[in-house]
Structures are given as C-alpha cells and as structure tokens.
Amino acid sequence: MNPASLALQDRLLPGVxxxxxxxxxxxxxxxxxAITNAYLLCRIADTVExxxxxxxxxxxxxxxxxxxxxNDAGAARDFxxxxxxTGLVQDPLERELIAETPGVLRAFGELPVDQQAALRDCVTxxxxxxxxxxxxxxxxxxxxxxxxxDYCYAVAGCVGEMLTRLFAETHPLIxxxxxxxxxxxxxxxxxxQMTNILKDVWDDRQRGICWLPRDVFEARGxxxxxxxxxxxHPGYRDGIRYLVAVAHHHLRLAQEYTLRxxxxxxxxxxxxxxxxxxxxxxxxxxxxxxxxxxxEQVKISRRRLRMIVATSNLSVGSDTxxxxxxxxxxxxxxxxxxxxxGQLQAGHVTGNHRT
Numbered sequence: 001m002n003p004a005s006l007a008l009q010d011r012l013l014p015g016v017x018x019x020x021x022x023x024x025x026x027x028x029x030x031x032x033x034a035i036t037n038a039y040l041l042c043r044i045a046d047t048v049e050x051x052x053x054x055x056x057x058x059x060x061x062x063x064x065x066x067x068x069x070x071n072d073a074g075a076a077r078d079f080x081x082x083x084x085x086t087g088l089v090q091d092p093l094e095r096e097l098i099a100e101t102p103g104v105l106r107a108f109g110e111l112p113v114d115q116q117a118a119l120r121d122c123v124t125x126x127x128x129x130x131x132x133x134x135x136x137x138x139x140x141x142x143x144x145x146x147x148x149x150d151y152c153y154a155v156a157g158c159v160g161e162m163l164t165r166l167f168a169e170t171h172p173l174i175x176x177x178x179x180x181x182x183x184x185x186x187x188x189x190x191x192x193q194m195t196n197i198l199k200d201v202w203d204d205r206q207r208g209i210c211w212l213p214r215d216v217f218e219a220r221g222x223x224x225x226x227x228x229x230x231x232x233h234p235g236y237r238d239g240i241r242y243l244v245a246v247a248h249h250h251l252r253l254a255q256e257y258t259l260r261x262x263x264x265x266x267x268x269x270x271x272x273x274x275x276x277x278x279x280x281x282x283x284x285x286x287x288x289x290x291x292x293x294x295x296e297q298v299k300i301s302r303r304r305l306r307m308i309v310a311t312s313n314l315s316v317g318s319d320t321x322x323x324x325x326x327x328x329x330x331x332x333x334x335x336x337x338x339x340x341x342g343q344l345q346a347g348h349v350t351g352n353h354r355t
Contacts, residue, residue, distance in 0.1 A: 020039050041119065045127050051088045077102050114169065184257040186346045187250040241287055249336055251279055269322070287334055
C-alpha cells in the first residue's frame with residue numbers, strides 16, 4: 001500500500017473507532033493496512049445501516065454502489081456523492097469517512113490479492129446481511145433467537161472469519177488449524193456483537209430499533225411488543241442475564257481461539273485479548289445491573305480499560321498466564337450450558353446468510 005493510502009487510513013481510523021485505533025497498531029506490520037482497511041469499509045457500511053430515515057430500497061442502492069466500488073473507482077465516487085447527497089449523514093467524522101470512501105476503496109485495491117479476497121467476502125456478506133435485516137428492524141425486537149444469531153453472523157461473525165484468513169498468512173500453525181479457528185471466530189464475533197447489542201439496547205430503542213430476541217423474553221413472561229417499561233419487569237431482567245450468559249459462553253470460545261494463536265504472535269494475541277477483556281467487563285456490569293436504562297450506566301471506565309490492557313500485555317506471551325487472566329476475567333459472570341443455548345449457538349447460520 002502506498003504511503004498516501006496508509007496516511008489516509010491512519011488519519012481516519014481514530015475518528016471512527018478509538019478501540020480499533022488502540023488495537024490495530026498491536027498487530028504485525030504486514031496485517032495492519034488490510035485490517036485497518038477492513039474496519040473502515042465495515043464502518044462505511046455501518047453508516048448506511050445506522051440511518052433510520054432512509055428507506056430499505058434506498059439503502060440497497062447504497063450497498064450496491066459500495067460493493068461495486070471494490071472494483072470500480074467510478075462506482076466509489078458515485079457511492080460517496082449519493083450518500084452525502086441525502087443529507088442524512090450528520091456526524092462530521094462520519095461525513096469525512098464517506099467523503100474519503102473513494103480513497104479507502106483505492107487503498108483496498110493496493111492490498112495483496114489474497115487479502116483483497118478475504119475483505120471482499122466479508123464486506124459482501126455484511127452488506128447483503130444488513131440489507132436483509134433492514135426489513136426486520138422495529139422497536140420491539142427480533143422474532144426469535146435464530147434471527148439474532150443470523151444478524152450477529154452478518155455483522156460480526158463474517159469479520160471473525162476474515163480475520164482468521166488474514167492471520168493464517170502470518171504463521172503456519174494458524175494456517176494448519178484455520179478451519180477450526182474459523183469456526184471459533186464466528187463465536188468470537190457473536191460474543192462481541194451480543195455484548196454491543198446489550199450495551200446499546202436503550203440507545204437503539206430511542207432510534208426505533210431493537211435487536212433483542214422476543215422468544216427469550218416471552219419464555220419469561222414479557223411481551224416486548226406490549227410491555228413499555230421493560231426494565232421494571234423481573235422477567236426482562238432475567239432475560240438480560242440469560243443473554244449475558246450466552247455472550248459469556250461465546251467469549252469463552254473466543255478465549256480458546258486466542259490460545260490457539262502461537263504465543264510468539266504477541267501482537268495478534270493482544271488484539272484479541274483486549275477485545276475479549278473489554279467485552280467481559282461490560283457483560284459483568286450489565287449482569288450486576290440488568291435493569292439499566294442507558295448504555296452509559298454499563299460502560300467500562302478508562303481505569304478499567306487501562307487495567308485490561310496492562311494485564312493482557314503481561315500475560316499474552318505465556319499460555320499459563322493468559323489462561324489465568326481469562327479465568328479471572330470471567331469471575332461472577334452468569335453461565336449457561338451449551339445445550340441451553342439452542343438457536344443462539346454460533347456456527348450454523350440459516351436463511352440467506354450461511355448454511
């Protein structure tokens with residue numbers, strides 16, 4: 001990737017994700033341009049999804065132009081101009097990202113062919129999945145747990161698969177077990193995405209969106225359509241704790257994924273373990289206060305973040321130490337047996353996304 005493209009990516013990343021601006025620099029130098037580019041492309045697609053005032057058919061057109069831009073500079077410009085032309089992208093940093101999309105897509109074309117293929121598959125799955133789920137958005141939740149699982153794959157599980165393909169290029173031991181690691185990576189993505197959904201449930205609801213599965217709460221006597229003050233219902237709080245336990249289960253698989261990465265790949269282990277640590281800390285705050293009514297109430301502190309980073313950095317070079325840190329990070333979290341997870345089991349996505 002040429003220096004101008006690298007500089008553009010490095011300038012854009014901190015504006016749209018402080019977390020990835022911290023974690024991506026930990027990776028081996030050969031992976032940083034591709035994974036930065038992947039994150040920016042996913043964030044560009046997210047900007048389309050996040051608009052609550054755009055009709056599904058209009059979003060379909062934007063996704064189509066974005067995917068066409070992977071191969072066509074003219075389509076990249078069309079995407080940028082059309083999305084900015086709606087006037088619906090208000091955040092200054094998001095507007096800058098959309099304005100610079102042609103440059104991000106140009107940087108994509110400068111990556112090695114194998115890396116391009118991994119990114120293209122991921123972004124294609126994500127855009128198609130987001131388009132499918134656009135028609136299911138509502139303030140009362142998804143129909144069932146299978147829908148939540150499929151959504152998590154479309155927006156996060158496919159990212160885990162892409163990262164595993166990229167990681168496999170760096171070390172033969174990762175390449176030799178890449179199929180098993182790709183299976184675990186889908187669970188990794190689902191654990192992180194479920195954590196985000198739980199953290200943001202009230203912020204999303206204010207925008208008329210809810211990703212909670214209605215069947216989980218119906219089984220506990222709560223109708224998300226009819227009930228207004230969800231947080232006051234014991235069955236709702238029990239359902240939240242169950243979903244925390246399911247996310248916890250998937251993040252344990254994410255820890256197994258991380259331990260399969262050779263200890264010599266310190267940067268990749270840091271990249272993974274920081275994300276897991278932040279998610280588990282967030283889940284613990286949610287489990288301790290399942291009647292929360294705003295994301296700020298369960299957000300982890302900067303002090304806690306610094307502690308996660310420090311303990312991860314001290315332990316990633318040793319399997320024994322890393323296992324110990326992982327075990328401590330799961331303390332007090334509710335757990336669930338694998339057979340109790342049902343349709344929320346990662347790795348067997350149905351519908352249009354994966355079979």
